[in-house]
Amino acid sequence: MFFLFFTATSLQTHTTSLNLLISATDNMVFSAPLRILLLCLLHFSTRAVSEDVDPVILQRIITRFHQNLGLGQYTVVFRVDRNICLENSTFPDQNLLARVTNTVQSNGVYDEDNLVAAKAYPNQHSEYRLRNLLGNILNVPNQCVVYFSVNSPCLTTCLSNGPYNIQANLVGLRNYEGIKALAFRYIWQHDDKQALKNRLNVIAPHLPNYLCVINTHRCDPL
Structure with a gap:
């Protein structure tokens, strides 16, 4: 044997x-x-x-960002060691949160090799402001990449076939070789949950999507 x-x-x-x-x-x-x-x-x-993120850990990470970045629409995309998405940790720590918050609240785009973030700006959705910044994040395999947006990407712009769509980012995330997740706090108020699920499945089939409702213990699959 x-x-x-x-x-x-x-x-x-x-x-x-x-x-x-x-x-x-x-x-x-x-x-x-x-x-x-x-x-x-x-x-x-x-x-x-094909290991998935731990939904309890994902909720804790998102809650830390949300407690510091406050209300309003913003998007954060980050890459961390895979264990951080599977076990309890201090990510994101206070130093990182302070840097991200200062940049985002000043209407800037936070851009580092392993984390990018932006809030919505007049005539630009937060997701769209990050559309060309995911290359360095997705280029390192076998880790964990999370794409978090307060509201789900909207059907009429972000997920459409129009000039301001983010379809390429979602396809890139789907193709990432490691743990990956698309997560959001709320479904955009003008969109239907089933229509959103259907559209995401067309753009990026089998990409894990999570709804991380505030004040809950864990994120749930969309």
Whole structure:
């Protein structure tokens, strides 16, 4: 008997190889235990690389941002170590919150390699102000990326096919190789929940979407 051990990162590296191996052996004869072993490795490798954010931890992180950035529409996109999205931590700490708050409340765009943030500005939605700033965040795989907006991206502008849409950002988030989530406090008041779900599924299928209602213990899948 033998045992195989893989980290989440190494499992991601081997997923493609396992797929190819199983495909190549479809017409070959293997003992039942060996074939089961191969299928189990593929199953657990897929589970490892598609791990979801902990909804309780997500709510705590969003609450810290919300307590400092206050009322009004704003968007924050950040990348952190995957463990921060799975275990309790001090993220975001007070120093980071102070920097982000000072910039955003002055109508500026906070832009660092692992976090960008902005609030709505006349004639510009907060999501749209960040549309060209996600490259550095999405370029580092195997971590955790969260796209948080107070209100859900609206159907008539952000999720439309018009000139101010953010579809490319959502597709990029969907394709990110690591933990990822789109989250918001409220569904935009002029939109219908089911219509929003349908549109998000068209733009970015299988992207985890969460509704993080204020004063609740956890975020819930949309």
